Amino acid sequence: MSxxxxxxxxxxxxxxxxxxxxxMATAEFRIxxxxxxxxxxxxxxxxxxxxxxxxxPASLFVPTAEGGIVFNHEQCFxxxxxxxxxxxxxxxxxxxxxGGHGIVFRRT
Amino acid sequence: MTDVDVIVVGAGPAGSxxxxxxxxxxxxxxxxxxxxxxGSKNMYGGVVYPRILDDLIPNWWEEAPVQRWVxxxxxxxxxxxxxxxxxxxxxxxxxxxxxxxxxxxxDWDHWLAGHAEAAGxxxxxxxxxxxxIRNQSGAVVGVRTDRPDGDLTAKVVIACDGVNSFLAKxxxxxxxxxxxxxxxxxxxxxxLPKEVIDERFGVRDRxxxxxxxxxxxxxxxxxGFLYTNLDTLAVGVVLKLPALAAQKARPEDIIAGxxxxxxxAPLVQDGELKEYSAHLIPEAxxxxxxxxxxPGMLVAGDAAALCLAAGIWLEGVNFAMASGMYAGEAAAEAxxxxxxxxxxxxxxxxxxxxxxxLKDHRKLRxxxxxxxxxxxxxxxxxxxxxxxxxxxxxxxxxxxxGLRRILNQERKRAGVRRRDLLRDGWNxxxxxx
Ligand SMILES: Cc1cc2nc3c(=O)[nH]c(=O)nc-3n(C[C@H](O)[C@H](O)[C@H](O)COP(=O)(O)OP(=O)(O)OC[C@H]3O[C@@H](n4cnc5c(N)ncnc54)[C@H](O)[C@@H]3O)c2cc1C
Ligand code: SF4
Ligand code: SF4
Numbered sequence: 392m393s394x395x396x397x398x399x400x401x402x403x404x405x406x407x408x409x410x411x412x413x414x415m416a417t418a419e420f421r422i423x424x425x426x427x428x429x430x431x432x433x434x435x436x437x438x439x440x441x442x443x444x445x446x447x448p449a450s451l452f453v454p455t456a457e458g459g460i461v462f463n464h465e466q467c468f469x470x471x472x473x474x475x476x477x478x479x480x481x482x483x484x485x486x487x488x489x490g491g492h493g494i495v496f497r498r499t
Numbered sequence: 500m501t502d503v504d505v506i507v508v509g510a511g512p513a514g515s516x517x518x519x520x521x522x523x524x525x526x527x528x529x530x531x532x533x534x535x536x537x538g539s540k541n542m543y544g545g546v547v548y549p550r551i552l553d554d555l556i557p558n559w560w561e562e563a564p565v566q567r568w569v570x571x572x573x574x575x576x577x578x579x580x581x582x583x584x585x586x587x588x589x590x591x592x593x594x595x596x597x598x599x600x601x602x603x604x605x606d607w608d609h610w611l612a613g614h615a616e617a618a619g620x621x622x623x624x625x626x627x628x629x630x631x632i633r634n635q636s637g638a639v640v641g642v643r644t645d646r647p648d649g650d651l652t653a654k655v656v657i658a659c660d661g662v663n664s665f666l667a668k669x670x671x672x673x674x675x676x677x678x679x680x681x682x683x684x685x686x687x688x689x690x691l692p693k694e695v696i697d698e699r700f701g702v703r704d705r706x707x708x709x710x711x712x713x714x715x716x717x718x719x720x721x722x723g724f725l726y727t728n729l730d731t732l733a734v735g736v737v738l739k740l741p742a743l744a745a746q747k748a749r750p751e752d753i754i755a756g757x758x759x760x761x762x763x764a765p766l767v768q769d770g771e772l773k774e775y776s777a778h779l780i781p782e783a784x785x786x787x788x789x790x791x792x793x794p795g796m797l798v799a800g801d802a803a804a805l806c807l808a809a810g811i812w813l814e815g816v817n818f819a820m821a822s823g824m825y826a827g828e829a830a831a832e833a834x835x836x837x838x839x840x841x842x843x844x845x846x847x848x849x850x851x852x853x854x855x856x857l858k859d860h861r862k863l864r865x866x867x868x869x870x871x872x873x874x875x876x877x878x879x880x881x882x883x884x885x886x887x888x889x890x891x892x893x894x895x896x897x898x899x900x901g902l903r904r905i906l907n908q909e910r911k912r913a914g915v916r917r918r919d920l921l922r923d924g925w926n927x928x929x930x931x932x
Contacts (some may be wrong), residue, residue, distance in 0.1 A: 409772060414751060417774045421535070424628045442744035448685050448777035450749070468777040469540065471663040475678050475779070476744045487533055487665075490645055491625030496776060498605040499564075 411450060415466050423492035426464035427485075428473070434482040437461040442476035443483075454462050503527045506642055506653040507620070508666060510537035510612045510627045512816045513800025513823035514659035518615035518622075520827030521657075525580060528620040529651065530612065532629040532642065538608030541661075542686060542776040545726035546709050547607060548817045553596070555824060560597050564606035565730035567707025568592060569599040571700070573905045574811055575762065577714035577723075582762035582883040593706045601707050601726050601733070603757075607816075631656065631669055631796070638839065643713035654839055655830040656796045659823055662728060662779045664789075664802035670685065672789035672798060673890060678740045680783035682721060682808070682871075683862040685750040686735030687758075689770025693730045699766050700727055710810055714880040715763070717756045719746045720871045722810065725766065732770055734758060737780060737813070739871055750777070780815070782871070783807045785864045794840045797847050799826040805856060809863045810870030811929075816854055825850035865930040874915065874923060874929050882913035 430452070435441075436459050443452040444460070449468055453461050469490075474485040487493070505521045507514045510532035515530070518530040534540040546569055552559045570593040573586040592598040616622050632650060633642035641652035658666040660680070667673055700708045712723035721738040736753050743750070758767050781787060781804035791798045799805070799822040806815030829847035836843050851857045868876060889905045910920060 411751065413866065414772065417772055418776060432795045440744070445747050446683065448683065448750045458747040470683065470777050470779050472681075472683050472740065472777075472779060474683055475676070476740055478678075483756050487627050490533045491535045493540075495535060496542055496605050497774065498536070498609060499536070499603055499693060 415449060418466070418468075419458065419495045419497060420466050421492045421495055423489050425489070427469075427488040427493065428462065428464050429484045430460060430462040431482055431484075432461075434479050438441045438479055438482070442478075443473045446472050446476045448472065484487045501652040501654055502704060503529050503642070503651065503653050503655060504834055505529070505655050506531065506651060507657045507659055507827075508642060509659040509661055509800075509802070510615070510622065510624075511541055511608055511661060511800060511819060512611060513802070513819035514613045514657070515608065515611035516555065516820045516823030517657045517659055517799060517830075518612075518620035518828040519618045520614065520824045521830050522618035522620040522827075524828065524831030528615075529653070530615055530620045530622045531626050531642070532612070532622065532624045533627055535625050536605070536609055537622070537624070538605035538611035541604040541608055542684075542778045543604055543723045543816065544684065544686065544735060544813060545601045545728065547602050548599045548814060549820070550598075551817055551821045551824070560595055562610075563600070563602070564610050565600040565705070566603050567601045567702075567705050568597050569601065569709045570706040571702060571708040573708065573710045575710055575712045576880045576883055577712060577760055577762060578651070578881050578884045580761065581888060582760070583884050583887050584669075584762075594706075596835060599709065601709075601728050603728070610819075622816055628660070628666065631666055633795075637794065639793065643921045652836050654795070655844070657826045657830060658796060658798045658802050658824075659800050659819070659826075660802050662781050662801040662804075664798065664808075666803050667789050667798045669792060670796060672791070672793065673787075674789070676787070678744075680781065680787040680804075681740050682737045682780045683740055683743060683750065683777065684735060684737045684780055685777045686733055686775070687754055687772055688728075688774040688776070689732045689767055690730060690773045691732060691770045696727050696730065696732065702727070702737055704727075711813070712757070713810065714876075715757045715760055717746075717748055717753050718877070719743050719748055719753060720873070720876045722870075723746070723757050724813070725763065731773060734767055734770075737808075739782070751775070780808055780813075781806050782867055784808070784860050784867050786868070788860075791851070792841050792844050792848050794844075796827040797830060797844060799823045805860070807859055807863065809866035812863075820879075821854065821856050822851060825854070825856070844850060859870075863930060865926060869923065869926055869930055872923075874919060878913050878915050879923075882909050882915055885909035885912060
């Protein structure tokens with residue numbers, strides 16, 4: 392289990408004067424209320440490797456004090472890293488968001 | 500009767516080029532994109548090599564949304580405290596017909612999709628393709644979208660849906676996929692005044708710099724990049740997925756480490772974060788490529804793992820544009836011949852095989868694995884930088900040691916066995932030769 396990742400989650404470690412929240416705020420997300428990714432916490436409860444926690448570039452997989460995982464889909468890059476690194480069947484059900492929603496990289 | 504002749508899924512570089520060639524062949528083409536506009540979902544490092552557009556869009560350089568023309572290309576080898584750079588400049592690359600250019604993908608993809616529309620293709624945005632529609636014999640005959648009444652049928656579907664290609668996977672065209680075939684790219688776009696960028700990077704006007712970096716990813720196998728846009732820098736890292744998960748290092752911390760490196764820090768200093776972004780790269784080349792032709796469907800671009808990621812080269816957009824073009828042409832050919840099976844659509848595979856698309860992949864087939872191997876990643880940068888440091892350090896009153904002696908000592912100090920070095924050297928020669 393990654394202590395640094397966990398610490399980073401709970402108290403945003405500011406390097407370069409920027410918290411993780413501020414970093415994520417630079418990207419635009421058109422949020423759809425229906426989550427496009429659903430994580431089955433019962434599968435995660437038995438997972439000791441927790442690849443998703445380290446690898447998700449948006450840091451959306453957060454370990455809980457009770458040993459589970461909470462996931463929030465709202466600031467997702469839709470990159471696919473999580474379902475590829477997680478090798479536990481059924482933990483993640485992954486789809487693209489409804490058309491027009493989710494991450495929007497900006498035009499100049 | 501089908502609704503249209505050709506459905507292209509995904510308005511990235513592959514999809515827009517497929518739509519251009521298919522529409523110009525007189526076909527009725529629909530180009531479906533899940534983002535609110537083409538390019539809105541797409542990020543990359545930052546350099547396109549558009550030579551392949553010369554015929555498709557003559558004088559493309561007069562209209563393409565280019566940030567800077569790359570006239571300086573560096574390859575940098577980093578250890579925690581050292582840097583060895585090979586730096587090449589060419590004035591020729593700063594004038595027509597140019598070579599490479601930095602560009603933002605939302606601009607670039609939007610521009611290319613405009614050409615698809617101008618050719619007569621119908622662009623439908625904010626629409627996600629959910630699955631394929633297939634007939635009893637398994638041939639693809641259309642797609643199901645997330646729009647109400649969103650089924651659409653076609654003679655040929657061209658899947659240009661990017662690295663995760665759920666369409667190619669649904670059709671069973673990938674034999675297997677494995678985390679080790681992918682790298683995660685994360686990038687920061689940093690704002691700096693144009694004059695500051697010009698001065699720091701030693702360029703003028705619209706000239707720009709492409710720096711590829713080996714080492715500097717904090718123990719995670721991968722690489723880094725630093726590119727100049729007009730008034731921003733793109734700095735990022737590309738990380739092998741299993742290594743990232745195993746090392747327990749967060750992507751943004753690895754970028755921060757790269758930005759703190761003594762050779763990089765002065766270049767990026769005071770850059771204000773404008774956008775943080777992430778995307779996967781299909782990294783393994785031939786080792787992971789799916790079948791690209793099946794009855795009623797062709798697969799192009801990253802969806803077919805055609806991105807070339809071989810250390811000093813990271814080229815995906817040109818491979819996507821070319822494969823898309825060829826897919827559109829082959830679809831038109833098959834429809835004319837009224838043969839939508841693998842034979843009728845086989846012109847696609849032939850075009851890929853006869854051009855740089857598969858020729859480069861075959862030539863460089865050993866390169867991705869070699870470049871991401873542990874020795875190249877963790878031992879050689881230290882060894883090579885060590886040799887350079889000894890060559891240039893003046894140790895008076897000691898006389899200068901001979902190169903052979905330095906090489907041998909630095910090899911041992913880095914913990915590299917002679918026979919591994921010889922084998923990798925030979926492999927490298929065969930990979931890139
Ligand atoms: C960090 C990084 C750095 C890179 N650097 C470079 C570089 O410097 N130079 C270079 O040439 N290449 C680079 N690449 C590679 C390059 O980005 C890709 O190879 C290229 O974008 C592939 O183009 P494509 O059209 O095949 O796919 P994409 O550009 O991924 O386009 C796919 C499109 O399909 C859409 N789509 C996907 N699924 C659906 C669906 N179900 N329904 C509707 N629409 C859908 C997407 O929204 C997207 O617009 C880099 C990649 C990364 C990640
Ligand atoms: S999503 Fe997968 S890797 Fe992450 S905690 Fe759950 S089971 Fe483990
Ligand atoms: S798709 Fe990417 S950004 Fe979204 S949750 Fe998965 S790893 Fe994180």
